[in-house]
Amino acid sequence: MTEVTRPAILRRELTKLDLIIIGVSGAVGTGVLFGTAGMAALAGPGVICAWLLGGLMYLTVGLTYIDLNALYPEEGGPSRYSLYTYGPVTNMINALCDLLWYLFIPPIEALGAVTGLNSFYPHLVNSSGDPTFLGSLAGIVLMIVFFPFNYFGIKTLSHSTNFLGVIKLALYTFVALGFVSLGHWVNFHGMGGFLPYGIGGIIAAVPLGMYAFGSLRVLPDFTEEVHDARVIPSAILWSLLGQTVLYALFGVALVAGLQWSGVHILPGNWSSLAKLQGNPFVLLASTSGREWLLGFVLVIAIIGPFVTGYIYQGAGSRIVFAMARSRIFNRRLLEISKNHGIPAISLLLTMIVGVIIAFIAAPLPSIYNLLGDAVVAGYLGFAVNPPIMIALRIQGKSGCFTSKFLSTIVAGLAFISASLIVYWSGWPDVPYSASLVLMLASLIFFMGRVKRGLKNAIWYIGYILFLTLMAYIGSEGALQVVNFYWGSVLVALVSVLVFLPWGVGSRQEVSEQVPFIPGQ
Numbered sequence: 093m094t095e096v097t098r099p100a101i102l103r104r105e106l107t108k109l110d111l112i113i114i115g116v117s118g119a120v121g122t123g124v125l126f127g128t129a130g131m132a133a134l135a136g137p138g139v140i141c142a143w144l145l146g147g148l149m150y151l152t153v154g155l156t157y158i159d160l161n162a163l164y165p166e167e168g169g170p171s172r173y174s175l176y177t178y179g180p181v182t183n184m185i186n187a188l189c190d191l192l193w194y195l196f197i198p199p200i201e202a203l204g205a206v207t208g209l210n211s212f213y214p215h216l217v218n219s220s221g222d223p224t225f226l227g228s229l230a231g232i233v234l235m236i237v238f239f240p241f242n243y244f245g246i247k248t249l250s251h252s253t254n255f256l257g258v259i260k261l262a263l264y265t266f267v268a269l270g271f272v273s274l275g276h277w278v279n280f281h282g283m284g285g286f287l288p289y290g291i292g293g294i295i296a297a298v299p300l301g302m303y304a305f306g307s308l309r310v311l312p313d314f315t316e317e318v319h320d321a322r323v324i325p326s327a328i329l330w331s332l333l334g335q336t337v338l339y340a341l342f343g344v345a346l347v348a349g350l351q352w353s354g355v356h357i358l359p360g361n362w363s364s365l366a367k368l369q370g371n372p373f374v375l376l377a378s379t380s381g382r383e384w385l386l387g388f389v390l391v392i393a394i395i396g397p398f399v400t401g402y403i404y405q406g407a408g409s410r411i412v413f414a415m416a417r418s419r420i421f422n423r424r425l426l427e428i429s430k431n432h433g434i435p436a437i438s439l440l441l442t443m444i445v446g447v448i449i450a451f452i453a454a455p456l457p458s459i460y461n462l463l464g465d466a467v468v469a470g471y472l473g474f475a476v477n478p479p480i481m482i483a484l485r486i487q488g489k490s491g492c493f494t495s496k497f498l499s500t501i502v503a504g505l506a507f508i509s510a511s512l513i514v515y516w517s518g519w520p521d522v523p524y525s526a527s528l529v530l531m532l533a534s535l536i537f538f539m540g541r542v543k544r545g546l547k548n549a550i551w552y553i554g555y556i557l558f559l560t561l562m563a564y565i566g567s568e569g570a571l572q573v574v575n576f577y578w579g580s581v582l583v584a585l586v587s588v589l590v591f592l593p594w595g596v597g598s599r600q601e602v603s604e605q606v607p608f609i610p611g612q
Contacts, residue, residue, distance in 0.1 A: 102167060102316045103246055103433035108323035110250040111311050115331025116338070117257030118403040119307035120264055121396040122204050122371075124339055125389075127304060128346050129372035131297035133365040136288040137280050140343035142297035147336030149298070149513075150305035152506035154332050156477040157312050158325040159491035159499065163484065164608055165324075167316040168414025170309050174476040175418055175606055177483050177599050179545025182476060182552050185533045187415045189473030192529065193306075194408030195442065196466035199449040201401035202234035203227070208393035211374075221370075231450035238402035239443050242409065245432040246317045249406055253399065260399050261338070263392045268341045270385045271349030271376065279347045283360035296576060299516030303467050304339060308332055309474070310403065313410040316611070317433075325492060346372070354379025405446060409439035417612065420536060468517045469529055472556055475510045478503035479595030487602055504588050511587035512580055514559050518568025522560050530556065551594040558586065 106114075132139040160173045171190045175183035206227045210216040216227035223231060241252050280286060287293060308328050315321055352359040355368060355375055368375055371393060377386035413435040416425035429436040481503040485496045493499035514522055530553065565571045566579040574582065 100428040100430040101433065102428060102435075104317060104319045105245075105247045106250055106314055106318045108320075108327050110254065111314070111318065111324065111327035112330045112334065113257045113261075114250070114253050114314075114403055115307050115311050115327060116334040117253060117260050117399050118310055118407075119304060119331070119335045119400070120261065120338055121201065121304075121400045122208075122393060123304045124264075124342050125371055125373050125393065125396075127300050128339075128342050129365045129368055130300045132343070132346055133363050134289065134300070135293040135297040136284060136286070136362040137343075137347045138287045138289070138294045139297060139346065140340050141287075142294045143301055143339040143343050144336060145294060146298050146301040146305060147332060147339070149302070149509040150308065151332060152502055152509050153305075153474060153477075154308045154328045155493075155502050156474075156481060156506045157309060158328055159481055159493050159502070160477060161312045161315060161321070161324055162491035163489060165315050165321045166414075166608075166610060167313065168410040168417075169312045169315055170474070170477070171411050171414045172418060173480055176608055177480045177605065178476070178548045178552070179600050179604070179606070180418070180420075181533075181545040181549040183418055183545075184420050184536055185529060185549060185552060185556075186473050186476045187411065187418065187420060188529050188532050188536075189469040191408070191411050191415065192466050193470030193473065194404055194411050195445050196449060198238060198401045198405040198408065198442075199231060199235055199446040200466075201397035201404065202231045202238070202446070202450055204397035205234055205394050205401065206230045208390060208397070211390045211393070228451060232447050234398065234401065235405075235443060235446045235450050238405045238446075239439070241402040242406035242434065242439055243429075243432060243436070245434060246314070248432075249403075253403065256395065256399050260392070260395050261334075263388060263395065264338060265341070267373070267385070267388050267392055268338070268345040270382070270388065271345035271373070271380075272341075274349040274351070274380055274382075276348055276350055279350055284362070288360070288362055292577070295580075299513065301339065302513045302516070305332070305335060306467065306470065307335075307400075307403070309470075310407040313407045313414075346376070349373075349376050349380065351376070351379055405442055406434075406439070409435055409442040412438035412442055468514055468522055471510045471513045471517075472529065472559075475507065475514075475555065476552065476595070478507035478510075479592055479599075482592075482596045483599040486596070487599075504592065507592050508584045508588050511559065511583050511591075515562050515566060515580065515583045516568065517563070518566070519563050519570050522563035545600065548598050548600055551591060551598045555587070555591045555595070558591065559583070 128139060131142050135142050157170060161169055164173055164176065166172060171187040174186045203223055206216050206223055216224060216230055218224050242249055308331055311324055311328055315324065318324060357364045373389050377389045412421060412425055415421045416423055425438045427437045481499050484490065485499055493502060562579060562583050563569050565573040567574065567576040
């Protein structure tokens with residue numbers, strides 16, 4: 093009898109709990125340690141409210157993933173949704189935006205862990221905070237160490253994250269509660285009040301926190317490796333709740349743990365927190381008189397970025413895999429390991445690019461600044477989701493939201509949130525990410541990889557150029573013609589009143605659309 097050889101497939105082994113731990117532990121990292129102090133410099137104790145507001149803004153983003161994943165439950169889905177409504181060109185730009193996010197985060201997190209290791213072996217980072225050549229080599233080693241966490245199967249990734257991720261989250265919670273126990277409660281009311289800079293301070297602080305809300309989109313990337321894809325919506329919501337609660341707790345921790353004389357700041361001068369050098373929580377722990385607290389802060393500065401790094405390396409390989417399905421990349425990248433059930437060549441390519449980025453970090457320390465560019469690109473990639481939601485309702489399709497009115501409200505709020513996050517990122521993060529994405533898209537287009545759907549992508553290209561212009565003239569831009577508040581209002585209104593309906597109207601006719609065929 094002839095033996096039948098079964099084709100290698102992705103393995104459905106992730107549970108709801110696995111997804112939640114991946115979502116929360118993949119998000120919480122060094123950003124909450126550094127970002128909280130910067131937010132408190134703008135909002136004072138209102139930093140707590142700023143974190144909560146950021147969570148509400150990102151909720152709208154998460155709801156679009158929930159809705160579209162219900163219609164298109166596939167691996168790397170967020171980099172494929174636009175293909176079915178707008179065609180190959182929009183999808184190419186959208187996917188390249190996503191790819192930039194995923195390619196840069198693992199090496200940046202590896203170098204973040206190197207910075208933590210420098211506290212124990214002070215030869216990895218120079219006086220400017222940039223990696224030395226030895227630090228760059230350490231970053232490469234970590235990028236390679238990330239690889240087996242992903243290569244040996246999705247079960248290995250989930251088991252590792254269930255172990256290390258839970259330890260990581262427990263340590264973060266323990267550290268936050270340790271600072272809360274310092275109990276400088278007067279900071280909440282006696283240093284200019286709870287809102288020393290008013291509601292405006294909260295709004296101004298939110299942009300600094302939005303970098304921390306990003307890992308929710310990782311969950312749909314593993315859709316075809318989830319045992320029951322119907323658990324993805326609740327996993328996204330629980331992940332967001334876990335992130336938001338922990339971030340708000342760190343806001344409380346900073347305010348309660350702040351001893352003004354210890355950091356040499358005049359009591360009540362919240363804005364001076366932005367000038368603190370190094371990890372703010374390391375400085376606070378150093379002056380708290382509790383040596384054990386300092387030790388734990390140094391430990392989470394290593395384990396935090398380490399866990400985030402290998403999670404994003406694995407998720408990034410699923411984006412490469414999805415782009416190969418869309419024929420943006422070579423179909424060879426669709427190869428799945430028969431032994432481990434993962435996109436092996438896509439994973440190897442993702443690791444190699446990350447190693448290169450980590451390697452050039454020593455001669456080109458400005459590579460650190462590309463994290464902001466990568467995050468901006470990620471939100472530019474997300475921005476196609478809201479018009480897709482509305483366009484699908486017009487065509488009679490619906491995901492989780494059966495009400496056209498409710499889906500339109502969610503889509504509108506999500507589009508505003510994404511637009512504001514990009515605008516708030518400022519100059520030059522926005523133009524760098526926009527120009528890189530459009531340059532790569534143009535290169536692929538003219539190489540003949542993508543041949544249809546250019547007219548359906550004009551709104552998207554115009555949207556990216558509009559945000560680039562606003563970043564240039566805004567309060568965080570080169571010209572600073574428009575102040576923060578009026579610039580934000582203008583971006584929100586133009587986005588939702590011009591580009592959202594333009595995007596909806598630019599959808600392909602049903603007869604032109606690529607049909608959704610699971611697994612292809």
